[in-house]
Amino acid sequence: MYKIRIGKDKLIYSEKGENLLRVLRDNNVSVPSICNGAGWCGKCKVRVLKGNSLTLTEEEKRLLSEEEIKNNIRLVCHLTIEEDLEIEVLEEISTFNFSKEIEYKTSLNPLVNLERFRNKIDSKDIDISYIEYIEKRKYVVRNLEIVRRLPSFLKDGYLEGTIVVLDNEVIDLREKDLEKIYGFAIDIGTTTLVVSLLDITTGKRVGVKMEINPQVSYGADVLSRINYVMSDPHGLFVLWDLLISKLEDMIGSLCKEKDISVNDVYVGSIVGNSIMTHIFLGVDPSSIGVFPFTPVFKKSFLISSKDLFKSIKNAKIYTFPLISGYIGGDIVSGILALGMHRKPENSLLIDIGTNGEIVLKHDNKLFSCATAAGPAFEGGNISQGMIAVSGAIDHVWIEDGKVKYSVIGGTEEKGITGSGLVDAIAVMLDLEVLDKTGRMRKNEFNVGKVRITQKDIREFQLAKSAIRAGIEVLLNKADITYEDLDRIYVAGTFGNYINLENAIKVGLLPPIEIKKFVISGNTALMGAEILLLNKELIEEAEEIIKKVKYIDLSLSSEFQELFVKFIGWG
Known part of the structure; x- marks a missing residue:
């Protein structure tokens, strides 16, 4: 049995011949592994402080x-343990701040x-x-636990307290001085997770937190996750x-920071x-990974939080409906937040993240497609790529x-974001470091200590062309x-930072006058928030999926021809 010391505080053990990536995963030490340990992404870096006999x-x-x-510096997926090791994890998955506020207006009619x-x-x-005293208010009580607790709310000849109501059902019985209740909206991204906490009684956001999706240790894109599910x-x-x-940790942390009980x-x-x-x-999402890419469900659900979380027991959770196997509830939420389905204008929603989802609204019709853009826009598959x-x-x-x-x-530069890469390629075009096909005139281009390689350019070309x-x-x-377009919405975290002129120059966005573009931020989270505050929007969300026509690009020869057309820069 060998010892593996990680930094100053953590010590784990391993048998001889074990792969270090697997050992770290088994001991809850998360490192980025875009290729899910296949060995080609170059992201799972550690510094070996002790253990010099390891062969490169x-x-x-x-x-x-x-x-x-x-x-x-070594890659953990390539390391086989043959001796005691001391390592420093260079890019352990960690927390970062999400400070950009989203402004919206909605009627306060909470769920x-x-x-x-x-x-x-x-x-x-x-x-x-x-019970009849309560049900006189046109509510029903179905929960046996509430019935059992009801006698304790009789004080001095009065039955008094506070009821929490979902539609017409009493879902909890609380003390009379309870004044506020809270809700959470969650955007589950392939790369990042965003949780916001809202005061449901006032409609105000009280906190927001963004963290890395820990699943990135098992691959950067959804197909890698599906392959892992299918193989294990x-x-x-x-x-x-x-x-x-x-x-659960993010919700609990937000509540603790704001001195709010999870109850x-x-x-x-x-x-x-x-x-x-x-x-x-x-x-199991495996059916989405193979033709004809059929999801197990597309409908929405209203579920109890206690069926998922250990500490959050009182919440009812609404999951947005899906459009197809590759167009999810995040896009339904974005359409809802922007009001695309209600506005008379012709509009385009481009949500650029680990996946690329596009929605076109024209003549009261909605068309959608998903592109296999890959994770390049969030730093994946880029030699020194990083998220923001x-x-x-x-x-x-x-x-x-x-x-x-x-x-x-x-701080000192360690890598480059998707928006930084767009800018860098625009600069390279201006300096004629790139030709029209994307071939570099020298081996690499340096931005400070960060290098951009020919492989990085090719990865970007594939993503932007898609x-x-x-x-x-x-x-x-x-x-x-x-x-014919009146408005082009650029959504997603990547969209928050993008320079529109450079995005057009490098061919990622179409050559349309800048004033038609709207940097929209996290429209997925926005839609999730406003739905919490106005239950009438649930019906709208359910109607949206009936109106959207999904175009499967994998069956489109036209897409393949256009893909080749947009590889270069004209």
């Missing part, structure tokens, strides 16, 4: 820079309400039960447990792509003939041109 593999020589190799009651127990009312009999449970544990949380809404929604509910955390380059430009850049957090081809397919399906 040929793949590591290719994926790591000379400076990294010199500083004993769950509070109502105080006070009834004098009159000796003349000998035929009335305690415990895979679904592993991914489900990681997700549920992290979300006062009574409602939640969940959005995510179809695969993430399946995993959240503990449903401290140390990541987020913008690049030319000033006084020199390449300048900004780094999130003002987005543009998907847009064109929908326009052709509706028989309109870019000039």
Whole structure:
């Protein structure tokens, strides 16, 4: 049995011959592994402080820079344990802040309400039960636990307290001085998780938190997660447990920060792509990974939080309906938040993240498609790619003939975000470092200490070409041109940071006048929030999925032709 010390505080053990990535996973040490341990992504980096007999593999020589190799940086998926080790995890999955506020307006008509009651127990009312005093208010009590607790709310001849009501059903009985109840909205992204906490009684957001989806240790994209589920009999449970544990921790942390009891949380809404929604509910998503890509369900659910979480027991959780196997509730939520289905304008929603989902609204019709854009826009498959955390380059430009850049957090640059990569490629085009096919005129281009390689350019070309081809397919399906569009919504975390002019220059976004673009932020989370505050929007969400026509690009020869067309830069 060998010892593996991680930093100063953690010590784990392993048998001889074990793979280090698997050992770290088994001991809850999360490191990015976009390729799910296949060995090709180069993200699972550690610094080996003790254990010099480890042989450097040929793949590591290719994926790591000379400076990294010199500083004993290794890839854990390539390491077999043959001795005691001491390592430093360089990019352990961690928390980061989500500070951008989302402004919206909606009528306050929440899914769950509070109502105080006070009834004098009159000796003349000998035929009335305690429950009937409450049900006189046109509510019903079905929960046996509430019936058992009801006698304790009789004080000095009065039955009094506060009821929590969902539609017309009493879901809890509380003390009379309870004034506020809370709800959470969750956006389950393939790469990131966002949880917001709302005061349901006032409609105000009281806190928000964003963290890495811990499932990235099992692959950067949804197909990697599906492959893991299909290859391991415990895979679904592993991914489900990681997700549920992290979300429960995030909700609990938000409540603690705001001095709120989790017992006062009574409602939640969940959005995510179809695969993430399946995993959240503990449903095997494997059928989405093979033709004809059929989901197990598309309908919405209203479930009890106690069926998922250990500490959050009182909430009713609404999961948004899905459009198809690759267009999920996050897009339904985005359409709802933007009001695309209600507005007369012709509009386009482009949600760019680990997946690329596109919706076109024209002549009261909605068309949608999903593109296999890959994780490049969130730093995946890019040699020094990162999501938007401290140390990541987020913008690049030319000033006084020199390449300048900004780094999130003002620290030393460690990598580059998707928005930074868009800027960098625009700069490379201006400097003629790239030709029209995307071929670099030298081996790599440096932005500070961050290198951009030919492979990075090719990864970006594949991703941006898929987005543009998907847009064109929908326009052709509706028989309109870019000039017919009134509004183009750019959504997702990536969209928050993007420089529109550069995105057009590199061919990611179509050449349309800038004023038509709207940087929309996290529309998925926005829709989840407003639905919590206005229950009438549930009916709208259910109607949206009936109106959207899904276009399967995997069956489209037109898409393949357009994909090739948009690979280069004209």
